[in-house]
Amino acid sequence: MYPPLTREQETLRDRVRDFVRAEVQPVAGVYDQRENPEDCWPWELIEKLSEAGLRTITLSQALGGGGIDYPTTAMLVEELAVGDMGVSVIMAQVWKIEQLIEALATHEQKERLLIPFRDDPRGVLAICATEEHAGSDNVLPFNAPGAGSMMRVEEDGSEYVLTGTKRFISNGNRARLYVVAGRTDRERGVGDGTTYFLVPRESSGIVIEHVHNKSGERLVNNAIIRFENVRIPKSNLLGALNDARSDRNYFRRISNVYAAASVLGVAVAALQQATAYARERVQGGKPIIEHQAVQLKLANMAIGIESARALIRRTAESAQHDRDFDFALPSMCKVHATDVAMRAALDAAEIHGGLGLMRDYRGGAGPEKLVRDASVFLHSDGTQDIHRLRVAEKIKAGRPALAE
Ligand SMILES: Cc1cc2nc3c(=O)[nH]c(=O)nc-3n(C[C@H](O)[C@H](O)[C@H](O)COP(=O)(O)OP(=O)(O)OC[C@H]3O[C@@H](n4cnc5c(N)ncnc54)[C@H](O)[C@@H]3O)c2cc1C
The missing domain is CATH 1.10.540.10 (Acyl-CoA dehydrogenase/oxidase, N-terminal domain)
Known part of the structure; x- marks a missing residue:
């Protein structure tokens, strides 16, 4: 590496x-x-x-x-x-x-x-941006008044009052502390009219409305959270006013990189399981790993894993050290790692033949689960197409790396 x-x-x-x-x-x-x-x-x-x-x-x-x-x-x-x-x-x-x-x-x-x-051994955290009418518009972002997260933020003396409903929130029903994106300037777009607030779970007015029933990534809970006139002290504003979505904000450097790393782990598991099975399963008079069609699938998985890992590593290093960070990179990581993992999981399932479909194979953690898990990142942390559009925006703007 x-x-x-x-x-x-x-x-x-x-x-x-x-x-x-x-x-x-x-x-x-x-x-x-x-x-x-x-x-x-x-x-x-x-x-x-x-x-x-x-x-x-x-x-x-x-x-x-x-x-x-x-x-x-x-x-x-x-x-x-x-x-x-x-x-x-x-x-x-x-x-x-x-x-x-x-x-x-x-x-x-x-x-x-x-x-x-x-100090809480069960302490977990969540970030709340997505709303019923605000998904991709937050990620791209579509920077127009009236689009993107519209959580209402009102000032009342020494407090802010937050009102609105967030959905799909990872760890949403479990977190003891939320970072919540509120629309602090409704005249401007979501990109420069949104602020982060620190909201403790015990704040009055927080209602967990629903825990989603997902097909994959089942060990994490995702929730719809209603904020009903939730009062927090003004000292809970995180960072600067209207700065949540800006490129200055470190978060946009790294969030998609970690998403890419998560889904890459699924590709690694797919290659491990497929290789082990291909060594032991005998058809056509020899272990199926000796058949070139199976070898090609394993080789593709390995190529995809190495390239995604290298891109993640390069992006994480740059996010850590470079002042002039290229914001196309995290989107590239997320798209590439998800494509690699989805293909790897499907190929691992095919290499397993009929067993690739079985929910009770490998104690429920076989390729069938990997396919469900990998598919989550087609939808989560910004869809694949939205990230491709973000890369395209940088290309249109004359991304330096292309001109070198
Ligand atoms: C498992 C999971 C975990 C999540 N965790 C969190 C979390 O912790 N916190 C949080 O805030 N959010 C979270 N999300 C929300 C996630 O980021 C959004 O679901 C995602 O950005 C897509 O938004 P949407 O579902 O509203 O789809 P939409 O924005 O409605 O998109 C629907 C379709 O239209 C396409 N589309 C939309 N706009 C355009 C456009 N301008 N041009 C071309 N095509 C377009 C999209 O690509 C997609 O195919 C999570 C979602 C999932 C599924």
Whole structure:
């Protein structure tokens, strides 16, 4: 992997890999198959991640975390997803929001809101942007008044009052602290009229309206959350007014990179399962790995994984270090890793023949689950087409890399 992993990164990767083998893989299929989505939520794994010091590893060392950087975080997100993409997404949300809050919060906000979260072994975080009429318009973004998130924000003395409903929110019914996008300037577009607020779960007026029943990524819960005149102190404004969606905001650098790392882990699991099965399954008088048609599928998976990982690594390094960040890169990561994982999961299922369809194969964590998991990122974190459009926008604007 370029640049080469440091000794610390290798040690951390191996710790997470061992955790995945010992704790996640044995139970992922069991949780996934539960009917009620709320029963799929793995508190025991979150508590174990806390115990291992991993849940808060992206907090700075000053705040008691490991202070790991974006490339290292992306690597750990991928490792978790090899065991289960839902667990990876739960932690990707927590880790990226920890990094977001650390980057933008005041000292007082960190003391008041981050420390209690840190000390709660079940502490998870969520970010609330999407609304019924505001999905792709937030991501592209379609920067016109009246489009994108319209959560109402009113000032009342020393407080803000938030009103509106968010949907599809990962960790939405479980988080103890939300980052909520509110429309603070209705005359401007969502890109420059939106502000982040820190909203504790115990605030009065927060109603979990529904927990979605998803086909894949079942170990993470997604919820519709209604904010009914939720009052928060003005000191809960995160970062700067109207800055939530700006390119200055670090979050837009890294969110899609972690999404890409999650879905890449599914591709890795697909290659691992397909290779192991192809070695043992005999048809045509030899193990099917000796048939070139099967070899081609395995080779394509490996090519896709290496290229997606390299792109993720390059983007995470650049997000960490470069002032002039190329905002086409995170979209490229998300599109490429999702395409790679979707193809890999389908090919792994085909290599398994009839078993590739069976929900009860491999304790419920076989290729059938991988296909469902990979498909989630066709829809989540911005659709594939919306990210292609974001790349196209940069090309139209004369993306420097193309002119070199
Ligand atoms: C599993 C999951 C987890 C999620 N987690 C979160 C979360 O934690 N927090 C959060 O805020 N949101 C979250 N989301 C929301 C997610 O980002 C949106 O679902 C996504 O951006 C798509 O929005 P939409 O569903 O409203 O689709 P729409 O925007 O309605 O799009 C419908 C179709 O139209 C196409 N389309 C839309 N606009 C255009 C255009 N201008 N040009 C061309 N084609 C267009 C889209 O590509 C898509 O195919 C999550 C969603 C899912 C499924």
